[in-house]
Amino acid sequence: MKASSEMTLSDKDGGGAGAIARLLLRWYDDHARSLPWRIAPGSGESPDPYRVWLSEIMLQQTTVAAVAPYFAEFTRRWPTVADLAAAPDEDVLAAWAGLGYYARARNLIACAREVVAAGGVFPDTEEGLRALPGVGAYTAAAIAAIAFGRRAVVVDANVERVVSRLFAIRTPLPASKPEIRTATDAITPEDRAGDFAQAMMDLGARVCTVREPACLICPIANHCDAREQGIAAILPAKTPKKPRPERTGTAFWIERGEGDAREVLLVSRPAKGMLAGMRALPSDGWSARGDGDGVPPVNAHWQVLEASVTHGFTHFTLTMQLMAARHDGGDVPEGEWWPVARIGDAGLPTLFARAAAGALACWPDGDD
DNA sequence: TAAGCGTGGCG
DNA sequence: TCGCCAAGCTT
Structure with a gap:
């Protein structure tokens, strides 16, 4: 890939990678979406790992609008991980009905009970989180960064799109995933990794959108290779899907x-x-x-x-x-x-x- | 590795 | 209308 050589951490000189993170965090301070599971940047409050975890599981392949009422109902009925762990399976499955990907609900129950059995506290490392049912590479990184302030490389579909454009990665997904991860690693800051991850996702959701990206209001447009080449709207490329029977x-x-x-x-x-x-x-x-x-x-x-x-x-x-x-x-x-x-x-x-x-x-x- | 696994919104 | 897409994980 080209990105890594260009980015090889000219981080200290104020250029490239470091500049992207600074611009993005400044933008996030002013433009962060207000979401039920999110602590506003700069508020000083500490996030509740249970709520962060619950929201991340619900948000897998699922839109913010679809998740919001379910998140409200789950946290109302089961305010803590211990409450959720104690709930009958059928109650949780029924509460999940309509949200889709029902394996998530079964893993949610199993995960809550594992956490409670281990003392009621979520692991605070990526590795520990990754071992929980239903928690994969993305979710472990997101929780580690957002709930525990750890530097983690958080790559979801938004980040894949933003980074593909930022570095004009023409390799189609999913083959480009390793390249994208390396590039994301290179622009992820040591501090405020959680805010950085959420900033990338907000950017992808509101500015660097799938169709008609709003480059004119993008805080990192000046760093974007795809924009410079005029190919932002056609990235990331994707390998064709099989037809549905x-x-x-x-x-x-x-x-x-x-x-x-x-x-x-x-x-x-x-x-x-x-x-x-x-x-x-x-x-x-x-x-x-x-x-x-x-x-x-x-x-x-x-x-x-x-x-x-x-x-x-x-x-x-x-x-x-x-x-x-x-x-x-x-x-x-x-x-x-x-x-x-x-x-x-x-x-x-x-x-x-x-x-x-x-x-x-x-x-x-x-x-x- | 690639396939299996929901649902609703959007252009 | 309909194909694409969304804060992916598991096997």
């Missing part, structure tokens, strides 16, 4: 009772794979690999509903048909009867929440 499947609405006593059968998804461990409607075995078989789980007088749900996952698109039946007293799949009036509290992931809404809209009273 389309799959079909069926979900089954099995109902019993009348009026206020109406109940629907919910199952728990297997511990591994899609939507692992989450409550769901029974379905027919659809997966990323193949279509469902359309075979209902029990014999009954099934009715095919008009509604269907199309849902895009990361790696495939699913169109799910809906079938409904009254429970006639025969065998049912293992599950729990859930009051239809409280279906919104079941903690269904979005796919099944939409399926349930579709079933209720098409089959409002269940008796025909």
Whole structure:
């Protein structure tokens, strides 16, 4: 890469790397976003590692806007890591419903319990943090820097974009990751590494955006190689993604009772794979690999509903048909009867929440 | 190493 | 509308 040779820490002379950090920190002092999990720069308050950790897990591949209400609810219900560790699994999973990437919720529980078992204090080093469930290279570095003030090289998708442009790295992602990390290391200051990391992320979110970067208001535009070369908007390059297959499947609405006593059968998804461990409607075995078989789980007088749900996952698109039946007293799949009036509290992931809404809209009273 | 793993917003 | 993208981790 070119960046490292150019940057070889002319840090002390006030040029290059050191200048970028100083400009960015000065910009951050005036322009930091106000976020629920963030301590304002210069406030003197010390961040709560629990809140930093919780926010970082929630923010993995997830937007600030989506996280905000979940962060508020989690910290209201479970103000400390000990509170979270003591919560029943199903409560935490249900509270996470809708946020996506449900392995994060299972790792969140495991991590909280590990921390409590170790005395209730988060590790304060990158290495110690990295060993926790759900904490990878990025998250460990971010917590070490933000919660504990340690110098750490924090590289997320924002930083990848900013650094790719700053040093005009033309190698496509993900092949360019090592080069980007080295370049980020070279511009990361010893002091205020947490603020620096957050400044880079704020810059990426508000200025050095994916489309139409706002170079005119960028505090480090004068240091940006891509801007000088007129290629900022087309960096970083990315290797093409594989096409998403389309799959079909069926979900089954099995109902019993009348009026206020109406109940629907919910199952728990297997511990591994899609939507692992989450409550769901029974379905027919659809997966990323193949279509469902359309075979209902029990014999009954099934009715095919008009509604269907199309849902895009990361790696495939699913169109799910809906079938409904009254429970006639025969065998049912293992599950729990859930009051239809409280279906919104079941903690269904979005796919099944939409399926349930579709079933209720098409089959409002269940008796025909 | 590359694939598996959610969801909602945006242009 | 629809493909791209977001404070990635795990296996």
